[in-house]
Amino acid sequence: MVMVLNKRLMRILKENKLRYLGILVLIILGSYTFIVAAGLSQNLAMLVTTFTEDYVQEDLSFSTDKPISDVSKLENTFDALIEEYMSFDAELSDKLTLRLLSETKKVNIPAIIEGRALSGPGEILLDPAFAEANGYPIGSQIKAEGKTFTVVGFVSLPHYIYPLKNVNDIIYSPKEFGVGVINREEFSDIVNSANVYSVKFNDRTRSLNRQAVELREHLRAKGLTISNWIDIMNNKRARIVWASITGMKTMSVPVPAAMFLLSSLIIGIMFWRIIRRESVIIGTLYAQGYRRRELMRHYMAIPLVLAFAGGMIGSLLALPSIEPMVMAMISYYNVPVPGIELSFLNVMIGILTPMIFLGLSSYMVIRSELKKSPAELMKGDKQKAKVNALERAFKLERFKFSTKFWLREQFRSISRLVFLLLGVTSASVLMLFGFTVLNSMNHVFKTSDVYLFEYEYTFRDLQYGEAPDGAETFNAGKFYPENNEEIEFYITGIEPDSTLVILKDNKGNVIPNNQTNITKSLANRLGIKAGDTVTFINKEDGNHYTFHIDAVADSYMEQFIYVPIDEFNKKMGLPEDSYIGLFSTKKLDIPDEKLSGTKSMSELPEAMDEFMGQMISMVALMTIVSSIVALIILYLVTSLAIEENRNAISLFKVFGYRRREIRSLILNSSTFVVVAGFLIGIPVAVASMGSLYGYLGDMINLVLPPIVSPLYVIISFAAIMLTYQLSKWMCAKNIDTVSMSEALKAGTE
Amino acid sequence: MFIDVSDLRKTYTSGMIKNEVLKGISMKLGKGEIGVILGPSGSGKSTLMNIIGGVDRGDSGKVIVDGIEVSKLNDDQLTEYRRDAIGFVFQFYNLVPNLTVRENIEVVSNISKSPLNIDEVLAEVQMHDKKHRFPRELSGGEQQRVSIARAIVKNPKLLLCDEPTGALDFQTSRSILKLLQQVNRNFGTTILIITHNTAISAMANRVFKLRSGEIVDEWVNQAPIPAEGIEW
Numbered sequence: 001m002v003m004v005l006n007k008r009l010m011r012i013l014k015e016n017k018l019r020y021l022g023i024l025v026l027i028i029l030g031s032y033t034f035i036v037a038a039g040l041s042q043n044l045a046m047l048v049t050t051f052t053e054d055y056v057q058e059d060l061s062f063s064t065d066k067p068i069s070d071v072s073k074l075e076n077t078f079d080a081l082i083e084e085y086m087s088f089d090a091e092l093s094d095k096l097t098l099r100l101l102s103e104t105k106k107v108n109i110p111a112i113i114e115g116r117a118l119s120g121p122g123e124i125l126l127d128p129a130f131a132e133a134n135g136y137p138i139g140s141q142i143k144a145e146g147k148t149f150t151v152v153g154f155v156s157l158p159h160y161i162y163p164l165k166n167v168n169d170i171i172y173s174p175k176e177f178g179v180g181v182i183n184r185e186e187f188s189d190i191v192n193s194a195n196v197y198s199v200k201f202n203d204r205t206r207s208l209n210r211q212a213v214e215l216r217e218h219l220r221a222k223g224l225t226i227s228n229w230i231d232i233m234n235n236k237r238a239r240i241v242w243a244s245i246t247g248m249k250t251m252s253v254p255v256p257a258a259m260f261l262l263s264s265l266i267i268g269i270m271f272w273r274i275i276r277r278e279s280v281i282i283g284t285l286y287a288q289g290y291r292r293r294e295l296m297r298h299y300m301a302i303p304l305v306l307a308f309a310g311g312m313i314g315s316l317l318a319l320p321s322i323e324p325m326v327m328a329m330i331s332y333y334n335v336p337v338p339g340i341e342l343s344f345l346n347v348m349i350g351i352l353t354p355m356i357f358l359g360l361s362s363y364m365v366i367r368s369e370l371k372k373s374p375a376e377l378m379k380g381d382k383q384k385a386k387v388n389a390l391e392r393a394f395k396l397e398r399f400k401f402s403t404k405f406w407l408r409e410q411f412r413s414i415s416r417l418v419f420l421l422l423g424v425t426s427a428s429v430l431m432l433f434g435f436t437v438l439n440s441m442n443h444v445f446k447t448s449d450v451y452l453f454e455y456e457y458t459f460r461d462l463q464y465g466e467a468p469d470g471a472e473t474f475n476a477g478k479f480y481p482e483n484n485e486e487i488e489f490y491i492t493g494i495e496p497d498s499t500l501v502i503l504k505d506n507k508g509n510v511i512p513n514n515q516t517n518i519t520k521s522l523a524n525r526l527g528i529k530a531g532d533t534v535t536f537i538n539k540e541d542g543n544h545y546t547f548h549i550d551a552v553a554d555s556y557m558e559q560f561i562y563v564p565i566d567e568f569n570k571k572m573g574l575p576e577d578s579y580i581g582l583f584s585t586k587k588l589d590i591p592d593e594k595l596s597g598t599k600s601m602s603e604l605p606e607a608m609d610e611f612m613g614q615m616i617s618m619v620a621l622m623t624i625v626s627s628i629v630a631l632i633i634l635y636l637v638t639s640l641a642i643e644e645n646r647n648a649i650s651l652f653k654v655f656g657y658r659r660r661e662i663r664s665l666i667l668n669s670s671t672f673v674v675v676a677g678f679l680i681g682i683p684v685a686v687a688s689m690g691s692l693y694g695y696l697g698d699m700i701n702l703v704l705p706p707i708v709s710p711l712y713v714i715i716s717f718a719a720i721m722l723t724y725q726l727s728k729w730m731c732a733k734n735i736d737t738v739s740m741s742e743a744l745k746a747g748t749e
Numbered sequence: 750m751f752i753d754v755s756d757l758r759k760t761y762t763s764g765m766i767k768n769e770v771l772k773g774i775s776m777k778l779g780k781g782e783i784g785v786i787l788g789p790s791g792s793g794k795s796t797l798m799n800i801i802g803g804v805d806r807g808d809s810g811k812v813i814v815d816g817i818e819v820s821k822l823n824d825d826q827l828t829e830y831r832r833d834a835i836g837f838v839f840q841f842y843n844l845v846p847n848l849t850v851r852e853n854i855e856v857v858s859n860i861s862k863s864p865l866n867i868d869e870v871l872a873e874v875q876m877h878d879k880k881h882r883f884p885r886e887l888s889g890g891e892q893q894r895v896s897i898a899r900a901i902v903k904n905p906k907l908l909l910c911d912e913p914t915g916a917l918d919f920q921t922s923r924s925i926l927k928l929l930q931q932v933n934r935n936f937g938t939t940i941l942i943i944t945h946n947t948a949i950s951a952m953a954n955r956v957f958k959l960r961s962g963e964i965v966d967e968w969v970n971q972a973p974i975p976a977e978g979i980e981w
Contacts (some may be wrong), residue, residue, distance in 0.1 A: 653828075654802075740804045
């Protein structure tokens with residue numbers, strides 16, 4: 001019996017094929033996003049974790065003024081692996097720097113990902129992105145610091161997963177910077193190389209921070225002056241990869257959940273309608289001896305088949321895309337890839353979740369109808385229609401007829417209204433999310449009006465006296481707040497009348513440099529506002545220092561507190577005219593052996609352009625996906641509204657309404673909901689952005705402003721409205737095909 | 750004559766099967782009169798009414814309403830014709846379920862050139878106190894009253910009623926017929942009622958009896974009786 005009944009299923013699907021196709025696409029998108037995002041984050045996390053564990057990623061690194069005399073004794077005392085390596089920045093050209101690192105055996109062990117290990121002098125292992133960007137294949141030769149090296153392989157380094165030149169940079173450009181590993185002996189004739197100690201604590205049960213503090217205090221007590229102390233948690237080279245992993249992990253739940261929720265809502269609405277429309281048939285079948293479970297099975301078949309098909313297609317499309325996507329991300333990060341794992345569990349979740357979502361919503365709707373008696377069902381749906389609370393609550397007398405009709409149309413079905421509102425809000429959030437990230441990045445990198453110098457030179461030792469012409473002195477120390485050593489930042493003493501560091505407040509007014517100013521990104525992270533008096537601990541001497549914050553500068557690029565250099569020196573107990581670095585508008589002739597680092601600001605724009613290019617592609621993709629989602633939702637709602645209004649449309653035609661008048665009444669009824677959904681999307685996008693950014697701040701020491709630019713809001717709004725117009729255009733034909741005879745025959749069948 | 754139908758023919762084709770629904774109908778109805786078309790199911794009375802109302806077309810023949818040759822109008826002109834001249838009352842009321850009583854009447858007044866005052870029309874059909882209710886909250890008779898109010902609000906030249914009492918009990922039917930008579934009297938509206946209930950013919954000025962697409966009988970009622978006097 002049921003088999004015969006099931007012949008209807010294909011017919012039902014065919015009757016409304018576009019509508020079911022829309023739901024199928026939502027499910028496919030949900031499953032696809034889940035499996036890809038979860039697969040990406042799990043694989044990346046696994047690759048990074050395995051790599052950092054197997055190749056012993058450091059917990060911290062530091063330099064000292066004098067070599068540590070007995071490293072193995074120190075290792076025993078602190079139950080740690082400690083290894084010294086050499087580092088030297090070789091300028092291959094004006095714009096290209098290769099950081100030469102000595103090969104290590106215990107900590108930050110180089111992982112050969114292609115080629116072979118070093119076997120003798122004159123050989124080098126290169127970071128593959130650098131090698132590719134600058135044309136150094138295996139077997140080629142590279143000249144650095146007067147020496148010629150043969151590239152024997154490519155290497156991944158646990159402390160250079162994201163090979164940033166400076167630890168506080170955000171963007172890496174392999175066309176400008178890379179790392180290479182050479183034999184330690186090669187450093188014997190390289191002057192001015194830096195010695196860095198890497199530490200990995202063996203005891204993972206005790207607080208690593210505590211162990212780090214003890215080690216630092218011990219070294220200080222031994223009379224060593226420590227510099228460049230970097231905990232791994234504050235090392236963007238090692239941590240920034242976790243932003244991608246977290247981003248993917250964050251996306252792997254809400255986006256698919258929203259898709260599945262929307263699909264189950266709409267399928268619930270559609271089935272409620274089908275069941276009500278067919279209540280007479282159901283009642284008749286009941287009366288003729290059909291069992292409830294037979295009918296339940298019959299009606300449940302469509303949502304379950306749809307969910308299963310969507311889940312399967314989504315999974316089948318997602319599985320082959322995981323590997324190329326992981327590889328694409330890995331090309332950005334330098335991590336060895338022993339293999340990619342495809343999770344069977346994820347596939348099961350990707351298929352079963354939509355089945356559960358859609359199955360449950362349909363089951364509840366169908367059950368509520370099927371539990372009625374055959375007699376009640378055979379009466380049809382006319383008697384059952386009730387006026388809902390929303391319809392009753394609003395007094396609409398003062399509006400003109402079309403407005404009243406539109407409002408009534410929306411209030412008529414609360415579930416349809418919720419679906420439309422949720423759908424448009426989700427699509428808008430997705431769209432605004434992309435644009436806001438783009439805008440935040442833009443804002444962060446808009447540094448040209450803050451830092452007006454071209455070069456930043458940092459000396460190994462304190463310098464004294466006046467700055468050369470075109471340059472300004474600065475002094476700096478690394479600090480962390482009391483009770484939270486994980487947040488570290490620089491307090492920099494700059495010249496009170498500096499013309500090279502121009503800080504501005506959020507209104508664009510210049511803030512004087514003869515006071516204590518904090519950048520907005522750091523202020524946000526520390527929860528500090530202008531007027532606060534705060535105490536920080538100097539990472540080098542461990543002493544407490546108190547500062548009164550005068551103003552917050554609207555700058556996100558870096559996390560700094562700026563104080564006048566004289567005040568800084570006085571507070572730190574440093575000589576009055578001392579400084580550790582120079583900001584300069586032109587290249588200065590300073591002997592390399594005096595410098596510990598040089599930073600060229602001109603490197604930033606190129607790397608930024610490259611990064612922003614990728615961002616724009618990502619945002620474009622997000623805009624397209626969210627437009628598709630919006631189009632499906634709007635099409636589904638509009639076509640449902642047309643179906644619900646077939647009789648009214650037919651009636652309007654009988655009464656002599658013109659085609660455009662009918663189109664306007666039926667198709668424009670969703671306009672204010674679409675606009676409302678979009679407006680709700682703005683604060684939701686900002687809030688979700690804020691929480692993601694907050695998380696990023698904690699994870700990788702990167703603070704971004706959740707700024708929604710009016711321009712992008714307008715662009716997003718235009719995109720949503722364009723999609724809405726498209727959905728209306730797609731549905732207009734359906735209105736035209738409604739015949740007048742429907743109203744004339746209504747109730748007679 | 751206000752309605753002048755001559756030799757109207759209509760055939761519906763479904764696949765190989767041809768069904769001749771109207772076989773050369775000719776009929777006339779004067780301005781301000783009530784006409785009743787009587788006939789069993791399938792006699793073609795609804796098709797005839799639809800063609801007169803401009804929602805369907807005949808295959809041949811002439812339909813003239815108030816001087817307009819309806820059979821010659823194109824689709825857009827038919828829309829304007831229905832919009833300006835015709836009021837419809839249906840057997841199952843056809844109210845828009847999510848609009849209140851008043852709003853249902855606005856559906857038509859909204860597109861009329863010179864509509865009557867909605868509140869006055871509501872008072873006329875005795876539904877003024879229920880104007881904020883939704884159709885679901887009304888009885889069948891009340892819904893039909895609203896349907897009549899909706900039809901007359903545009904002050905149509907011709908009111909076409911398709912089995913207006915077909916879904917109602919005797920008492921309610923009588924009150925609806927009384928209302929139609931009252932509309933005819935108060936607004937001078939020409940009314941054409943199609944029904945299978947022969948008793949209703951007593952209130953008409955002219956009666957046309959249809960069977961299998963042909964008028965088999967027609968007569969002029971010299972003394973139409975008030976609706977209250979109708980019995981069945």
